[in-house]
Amino acid sequence: MNRQFMYSKSRLLLLFVFLIALLSEVVGCEQAQDIKKISLQKSERIHTPQTTVENEQSLKIAVSAMVSPTEIFSFYKEILNYISVKTSLPVQLVQRKTYEEVNTLLKENKLDAAFVCTGAYVEGHDDFGMELLVVPVVSGKPVYYSYIIVPKESEVQTLNDLRGKSFAFTDPLSNTGKLSPSYMLAKEGEDSNSFFSHTTYTYSHDKSIEVVAKKLVDGAAVDSLIWDYMDHRNPLHTSQTRIISKSEPYGIPPVVVPKELNSHLKEELRTIFLSMHKDSAGMKILKELRIDRFIVVPDSAYTTVRTMQQWIENEQ
Numbered sequence: 001m002n003r004q005f006m007y008s009k010s011r012l013l014l015l016f017v018f019l020i021a022l023l024s025e026v027v028g029c030e031q032a033q034d035i036k037k038i039s040l041q042k043s044e045r046i047h048t049p050q051t052t053v054e055n056e057q058s059l060k061i062a063v064s065a066m067v068s069p070t071e072i073f074s075f076y077k078e079i080l081n082y083i084s085v086k087t088s089l090p091v092q093l094v095q096r097k098t099y100e101e102v103n104t105l106l107k108e109n110k111l112d113a114a115f116v117c118t119g120a121y122v123e124g125h126d127d128f129g130m131e132l133l134v135v136p137v138v139s140g141k142p143v144y145y146s147y148i149i150v151p152k153e154s155e156v157q158t159l160n161d162l163r164g165k166s167f168a169f170t171d172p173l174s175n176t177g178k179l180s181p182s183y184m185l186a187k188e189g190e191d192s193n194s195f196f197s198h199t200t201y202t203y204s205h206d207k208s209i210e211v212v213a214k215k216l217v218d219g220a221a222v223d224s225l226i227w228d229y230m231d232h233r234n235p236l237h238t239s240q241t242r243i244i245s246k247s248e249p250y251g252i253p254p255v256v257v258p259k260e261l262n263s264h265l266k267e268e269l270r271t272i273f274l275s276m277h278k279d280s281a282g283m284k285i286l287k288e289l290r291i292d293r294f295i296v297v298p299d300s301a302y303t304t305v306r307t308m309q310q311w312i313e314n315e316q
Helices: 002-037 069-087 099-107 118-128 175-187 205-213 224-233 263-278 280-289 299-315
Strands: 043-047 059-063 091-094 113-115 131-137 146-151 166-169 198-201 219-223 241-246 255-257 293-295
Touching (some): 059 099, 069 263, 069 280, 118 175, 118 299, 166 175, 263 280
Antiparallel strands (some): 113 255
C-alpha cells in the first residue's frame, strides 16, 4: 500500500516538473519574440544594404513615443527602410519611453534625425537649437489638432462636463496631449489639478485612446493624426470613443535633426523626404501612412504653440 502510494507520488512529481519545463519554454519563446520586436532602451536595425568595409556608418533615427512601441515599429519600418536604401546605409530605429528622452539624445548629438511631437520640437528648438528638417502634409495641409475624446456612451458633451472626472494626458511635452487641453482650461481660469478628480500619463496617443475606449478614464486629449489613422486602419478602439472637442490647427509634428549634424547628410536626408512622392516606392509608403508628401516650413509655423505656453506661464 505504501509502495503504491510512493509510486503515484513520484509520477505526480515527474508530471509537475514536465509541465513547469513546458510552460517555461512557451513563455520564453513569447518573451523572445517581444524583445525582437521592440526595445525602449536599445536601438533596432531596420535594414542593412550591401556596403563596403570602409562604409560602416549607420544612421540613428528616433521616433518619439507618440504611439506605443509596437505601433511605432509598424508605422515607421517601411519609411526607415526607404531612407536606408536611398542612403545606402543601415538605419537603426531608436525608441524611448518619453519625449524628453528623445530630446536629450538630440541635444547630445546621439541621433541623426527624429520624428518628434510638436511640443517636443518647440522645447528642443528653444532649449538647444533643434532644427526642422521637413514636415508631412496630411489631407492637403501641414497641420493637426487636439481631440478631446470620451467613451462612446458617455453623457459628457463638452470639456466642462469633465469637471471632477478622470482624465488621461499623453506626455508632459505633448502639444495635443497636454499643452492644448491645459490651455483650454487656463482660458477658463482652471488648471488640471483642480479641475479633474485624477489625471494620468499614458505616454502614447494610442494608449490614451485605448484607456478611454475601455472606460478606464472619463476622457483624454489625443493627436488628431493618430486618432484618424487608427479609425481608418483599425477602429477597434476609436469606434468606442467619441470626439467632443477639436482644437484650433497647430503646426504638424516634424522630422528634426540636431543643430550640429553634418550639412551634407542633412541636405541628403531632406532631399530624400522631399522626393518621396515622386517615385512609386515612396508614394506607396506615403499612401499607407496617409501622408501626401513632405515639405519645408519655417519655425514660425509653431508660433501658436509658443503663444499657448506663454499664456499658461502668465496665468500660473
